[in-house]
Amino acid sequence: MDPNDLRKIANRIRRRDLQAVFEAGAGHIGGEMSVTDLLTALYFHVLNVNPVAPLDPGRDRLILSKGHAALALYVTLAEKGFIGKEEISTFLQPHSRLNGHPNRTKVPGVETNTGPLGHGLPVAVGIARAAQLDQARWRTFVITGDGEMQEGSNWEAIMAAAQFQLDNLTLIIDHNRLQQGARLADTNNLAPLAPRLAAFGWAVEEIDGHDMAQICRALTPGAISPGRPKCVVAHTNKGQGISFMQDNVAWHHKVPDESQYRQALIELEEAAV
Amino acid sequence: MNAPVNLSALYDCRDAFTQTLETLAAQDGRIVAVCNDSVGSSKLGGFRDKWPQRLINVGIAEQNMVGVGAGLANGGKVPFVCAAACFLTGRALEQIKADIAYSDANVKLCGISSGMAYGELGPTHHSTEDFAWVRAIPNIAVIAPCDRIETAAAVRFAAAHTGPVFLRLSRVGVPDLLPEAHVFELGRANTLRDGTDLTLIANGVLSHRAMLAAEQLAEQGISARVLNMATVRPIDEQTIIQAARETGAILTCEEHTIYGGLGSAVAEVVVDHHPVPMVRLGVPGVFPPTGSANFLLDEFGMSPVDIAASAAGLIKRKHQGG
Numbered sequence: 001m002d003p004n005d006l007r008k009i010a011n012r013i014r015r016r017d018l019q020a021v022f023e024a025g026a027g028h029i030g031g032e033m034s035v036t037d038l039l040t041a042l043y044f045h046v047l048n049v050n051p052v053a054p055l056d057p058g059r060d061r062l063i064l065s066k067g068h069a070a071l072a073l074y075v076t077l078a079e080k081g082f083i084g085k086e087e088i089s090t091f092l093q094p095h096s097r098l099n100g101h102p103n104r105t106k107v108p109g110v111e112t113n114t115g116p117l118g119h120g121l122p123v124a125v126g127i128a129r130a131a132q133l134d135q136a137r138w139r140t141f142v143i144t145g146d147g148e149m150q151e152g153s154n155w156e157a158i159m160a161a162a163q164f165q166l167d168n169l170t171l172i173i174d175h176n177r178l179q180q181g182a183r184l185a186d187t188n189n190l191a192p193l194a195p196r197l198a199a200f201g202w203a204v205e206e207i208d209g210h211d212m213a214q215i216c217r218a219l220t221p222g223a224i225s226p227g228r229p230k231c232v233v234a235h236t237n238k239g240q241g242i243s244f245m246q247d248n249v250a251w252h253h254k255v256p257d258e259s260q261y262r263q264a265l266i267e268l269e270e271a272a273v
Numbered sequence: 274m275n276a277p278v279n280l281s282a283l284y285d286c287r288d289a290f291t292q293t294l295e296t297l298a299a300q301d302g303r304i305v306a307v308c309n310d311s312v313g314s315s316k317l318g319g320f321r322d323k324w325p326q327r328l329i330n331v332g333i334a335e336q337n338m339v340g341v342g343a344g345l346a347n348g349g350k351v352p353f354v355c356a357a358a359c360f361l362t363g364r365a366l367e368q369i370k371a372d373i374a375y376s377d378a379n380v381k382l383c384g385i386s387s388g389m390a391y392g393e394l395g396p397t398h399h400s401t402e403d404f405a406w407v408r409a410i411p412n413i414a415v416i417a418p419c420d421r422i423e424t425a426a427a428v429r430f431a432a433a434h435t436g437p438v439f440l441r442l443s444r445v446g447v448p449d450l451l452p453e454a455h456v457f458e459l460g461r462a463n464t465l466r467d468g469t470d471l472t473l474i475a476n477g478v479l480s481h482r483a484m485l486a487a488e489q490l491a492e493q494g495i496s497a498r499v500l501n502m503a504t505v506r507p508i509d510e511q512t513i514i515q516a517a518r519e520t521g522a523i524l525t526c527e528e529h530t531i532y533g534g535l536g537s538a539v540a541e542v543v544v545d546h547h548p549v550p551m552v553r554l555g556v557p558g559v560f561p562p563t564g565s566a567n568f569l570l571d572e573f574g575m576s577p578v579d580i581a582a583s584a585a586g587l588i589k590r591k592h593q594g595g
Contacts, residue, residue, distance in 0.1 A: 057349055105377050111347055113376040116367050122337040123372055126344020126352075133305070133326060133350070153368075156337035163332075 001045045003212035009079060010040040010212075011272040014241050015265065016075045016088060022261045024092040026100070030238035030251040031145060032072035034176040034209070038143060038234055039064075039076045041215040048138065051081035054108035060138050061111050061127050065120020066145040066174060067101040068253075074098050074107070082109035118151025120144060121171060125157045128169035128229075141219070143172045147179030150188050155200075161229040162201035169229045170219065171202075174209065176238040180252045197231040209234025242267055278484045283446030287385060289421035290442055291316040293428040294353060298324060304432065305329060305345055307354040309338045315355035315385050335360050339368035343378040351379060351432060357391070358384025358400035358441060366406055373437045374413040380438075381431045387417070387441045388477065388528030389556075392565040401556045403441060405533025408506040413437040414459055415506040417535075419480035420450045423503055426457035434459070443528075445478050445566045450501065460507040468498035471588055472516035472523045473580070474539055476503050479526045482570070485577035490584055497584060508538045510546070517547040522591040524552045524584050526575050528566070531555040550590045552583050 013036050021027035043049070047060040064073045071091055078085045083098075090096035097106035101115030112123045124142035131138055144154065161169055173193055177184050184191060194204045203225035207214040217223065218232045238252070239245025242264045256264055298304040298320065305327045306320050312330060321328040329345070331338045335356060342354040354361070361384045362369065373380050384403060391398035408415045416431075416438065418424040424442060431438040450465055465480065466487050475483040480501045487497040498520055502509060516523060523543060525536035536553030543549060554575050561569050570576070574583065 061347065103375070105375075112343060112378070113371055116371050118336070119340060119368065119371055122340025122368070123344040123347065125337065126341035126346075127348045128344070129329060129341065130345045130348020130350050134348075153336035153340065156331070156334035157340065160331045160334065160337055160341065 003216065006040055006044055006212040008272065009044055010037050011268060013040060013072065013075045013079060015268045017071055018261070018264055018268065020071055020075070020088050020091045022256055023089065025255050026092055026253070027071050027255070028068040028253045030178065030245060030253070031066060031069045031174070031176065033240045033242060033245065034236040034238045035066065035069050035143060035174045036072050036240070037210045037212065038172055038174060038215060039072055041212055041219065042141060043076050043080045045216050046219045047141070049109070051109070054082060058136065058138050061124070061140045063111050063114065063120040063124050063142040064102060065114050065117070065142050066148055067114030070100060070102045073102055077107070077109045083107065117145070117148040118153035121154050121157040124169060125161050125164070125166065128161070128166040129164055131168050132164065132166060139168050139170065141170045141172065143174055146173055146175040146177065146184055146190065146193065147187070149173060149190050149193065158197065158200045158202065165227045166229045167224050167227055170232060171229065172232045172234055174236050175233050176236045178238045178247070178249050178252070182249060193233050201228060202231045203228040204231045204233065206233045206235065209236035210240055241271060277488060278448055278450070278481050280448050283448055284421040285444050285446055286418060286421050286424040286442055287316045287444055289424040290383070290428055291319060293425040295320055295323065297429065297432045298327065301351065301432070303349060303351045305350045305352050307331065307338055307342050307345065307352050309333055309335050309356045309360065311356050311385065314357060315383070317355060335364035336368050339365040339382070340372050342380040343372035343376060346378040346380050351381070353381045353383055355383040355385055357398065358387035358403055359398055362400060362403040362406055369407065369413070370410050374410045377412060378437060379435050382437070382439045384439065384441045386444045388443060389561060389566040389569045390444045392569065393563055395563065396560040399561065401529045402533070404505050404527070404529050404535060405537070407439045408538065409533070413439055413506070414504065415439045415441065416503050417441040417477040417505065418503050419476055419501050420447050422449060422451045422453060422455050423457065426455050427503065430457040430459065441477065443478050447478050448481050450481055450484065460504045460509050462500045462502040462509040462512045464498065465501050466497070466499040468496040469520055470496045471584055471591065472498040472500060472520045473584065474500045474502050474516070474523060474525045474535065475527065476501060476505070476535060478528055478566070479575060482575055482577050482580060483526055486580035486584060489577055489581040493585065495585065495588060502535060505535050505538055508542060510542050513539055513542045514546045517543050517549045522550050522587050524554065524580070524587055526554040526580055528570065529555050530558055532558055550587055552587045554580065554583060
């Protein structure tokens with residue numbers, strides 16, 4: 001799909017996400033805005049997935065390891081047709097299957113239940129190993145947050161992926177430089193991420209995580225390095241697209257009031273044109 | 274039934290585990306083994322030699338090991354994830370909860386050398402909290418076989434069953450208790466010996482000790498029923514209620530802390546449905562001193578003679594009205 005069309009879809013997803021956070025009175029809007037372009041490019045350009053057959057054994061797999069951004073995933077899955085668009089209005093409502101973190105047993109298109117950080121990458125290593133055993137061509141993608149890379153389980157998986165030579169695995173780090181309580185740099189600074197992954201034997205590429213053309217290029221099969229797992233360090237902004245949220249640690253899971261909501265919506269609508 | 278326990282031949286159940294796993298793997302290409310540098314202690318050497326690609330050794334990294342198991346299941350495999358029970362459960366408990374049970378991944382977790390099997394290595398290597406930890410999590414079967422026959426049957430069950438299973442296996446030698454043709458049924462206890470005065474409930478390496486205790490009680494004129502209750506979750510409510518109703522007193526023994534394990538699971542059913550006097554034998558909420566597994570079981574009041582003495586005391590309480 002053309003990068004321009006992808007941008008339009010991403011804008012639509014951001015607006016629906018914003019509205020759902022406002023109506024539910026909860027969500028993780030900062031990290032949802034930072035990951036939206038990545039999810040859009042994956043679901044509408046990269047992944048071989050079919051909403052009619054969500055468990056097709058030959059499908060590509062995507063794991064959103066930063067499960068607290070579930071709403072962005074739900075809206076993307078609804079755009080793609082895995083769930084109904086009207087269902088987004090049930091987000092966080094009693095008995096809704098759209099709770100604060102994704103559940104594969106309830107929501108088609110979800111591959112594993114995430115929420116506790118540092119879980120998605122080990123599972124992705126297992127999925128990629130299964131494909132490797134079967135010499136299957138489908139690919140496995142996992143998106144982590146940058147703060148999430150502080151979890152030791154990720155580094156266990158990073159070692160294993162290199163040892164197993166999983167070139168069918170791509171880790172995308174949503175590098176927005178902010179974690180829940182503070183900047184990464186002021187907490188437990190892992191940056192620069194690229195040389196650390198490279199030191200573990202991964203092929204690493206750094207991109208602008210809001211540039212659709214760059215995202216698509218980095219995730220094409222042609223960008224695979226034979227015998228090495230791939231890490232895409234996607235430089236992003238928390239709250240991307242909404243000026244007063246952008247790169248602001250206060251907006252990890254803050255909920256906009258009425259006037260903030262109106263302003264944010266106006267900004268996103270202007271960007272849509 | 275009521276045949277004496279034959280202590281002349283003791284078996285390491287790991288052998289039955291791996292022999293059965295290899296037999297099944299030869300028939301079903303989806304079966305893979307995952308381990309944490311534990312090829313030797315999990316007795317996976319034969320599996321590795323036969324299918325080197327299907328033995329996935331992640332190194333000393335238990336959180337990743339369990340996550341990889343979940344991923345292999347997503348990719349269509351039937352993974353048997355094997356590690357020392359203490360590290361498998363304690364180190365990777367959140368992965369067991371989120372990646373396996375909550376995600377309903379078709380993974381078979383095999384806790385090797387469970388309980389106090391590592392004896393003298395000390396409490397860091399003991400796994401005497403795993404029943405409590407794992408049975409508190411929804412959607413995962415918890416199974417502790419009592420002999421090589423039940424171990425083999427439980428492995429066959431786990432492979433055929435779609436869904437999460439935790440197999441708690443030992444390395445401490447145990448005699449045969451069940452018939453060779455035994456078929457494992459999840460959540461179904463086996464009556465090893467019938468009786469009317471009280472019921473002894475055990476699993477794993479304690480089942481044969483309970484049987485020996487029942488033999489001693491018989492010499493004292495006490496008729497003890499013995500239930501082998503390999504499945505701790507889902508617990509066999511009907512058989513427990515029937516035992517409470519028919520024998521009026523229940524003694525449990527397990528290679529596990531008395532807080533939250535088999536005895537607790539039995540007590541929950543008894544309290545809810547048919548309260549009777551109970552004794553729960555196990556590790557009494559302490560870090561054990563140095564000693565072998567069998568020494569420690571004796572130390573904590575689970576020699577056959579001590580189990581029989583506790584049972585005799587329980588019967589007195591029963592006759593005094595609790």
